[in-house]
Amino acid sequence: MEYAVMIKAGEFGKTIFDFTLTFIGTICISPLLAYIAYRIKKEDPGPVIFAYDCVGKNGKIFKCYKFRSMVINAQERLVQYLRENEEAREEWEKYYKLKKDPRITKFGEKLRKSSLDELPQLFNVLKGEMSLVGPRQIVADEIKKFGKDIKYYYSVKPGITGYWQTSGRSDVDYQTRVDMVTWYVKNRTLWMDIKILFKTITIVFSKKGAY
Numbered sequence: 001m002e003y004a005v006m007i008k009a010g011e012f013g014k015t016i017f018d019f020t021l022t023f024i025g026t027i028c029i030s031p032l033l034a035y036i037a038y039r040i041k042k043e044d045p046g047p048v049i050f051a052y053d054c055v056g057k058n059g060k061i062f063k064c065y066k067f068r069s070m071v072i073n074a075q076e077r078l079v080q081y082l083r084e085n086e087e088a089r090e091e092w093e094k095y096y097k098l099k100k101d102p103r104i105t106k107f108g109e110k111l112r113k114s115s116l117d118e119l120p121q122l123f124n125v126l127k128g129e130m131s132l133v134g135p136r137q138i139v140a141d142e143i144k145k146f147g148k149d150i151k152y153y154y155s156v157k158p159g160i161t162g163y164w165q166t167s168g169r170s171d172v173d174y175q176t177r178v179d180m181v182t183w184y185v186k187n188r189t190l191w192m193d194i195k196i197l198f199k200t201i202t203i204v205f206s207k208k209g210a211y
Helices: 002-028 030-043 074-084 086-095 106-114 121-126 140-154 174-187 190-206
Strands: 049-055 061-067 131-133 159-161
Touching: 002 030, 002 121, 002 131, 002 190, 030 061, 030 106, 049 140, 061 121, 074 086, 121 159, 131 190, 140 174, 159 190
Parallel strands: 131 159
Antiparallel strands: 049 061
16 A cells, blocks of 8 residues: 555656746747747748657557648658568567668758657647657557557656667667566656756767667
8 A cells, every 4th residue: 555655656747847847847848849840941841840649658659749840741752662672571570660761851861860749748748648758658559569568668657868869779679668568657756857858868869779
């Protein structure tokens, strides 16, 4: 009983921490958000924000926000590219990412290298759908890759950054990513989250593992 109370108190503290830091941070970087939106619109007419279905806490589906870094017909282009390129198809199946992604615009590539494309997820945090630190958000097709360990992912909110993102990011294979999610959920503390946030700043500036 006492353990359950401690867990709830910890989650409440994390929620307050997330909301306060995110609210202040979003106001501070609002000029940057406006500039990025302008550059996206200037290069490739279309929506500035890309929203896609992600799996959240308890398996609930929500719209995850990102600055659009891809062309409008991205899904069609991906299907065609993977059909024609066996090596790329194997890379996609292993990492669920491509180092040379034909869908990404020129400015979009810069956004991804700097991870600035993920800034709109701050609004997901304000809505209570995500946390600043947590497992990397997944889509429905990735659930099967977790197997029985999906219960750990379901137990917390996905994060803008997290243990995986600061320990190799796209350079680690998917099973390692699942293992990292499991370890984080079992060992997480608010102090660990703070350390991950500071480490994220270093990782972003180094651009290591980002694509």
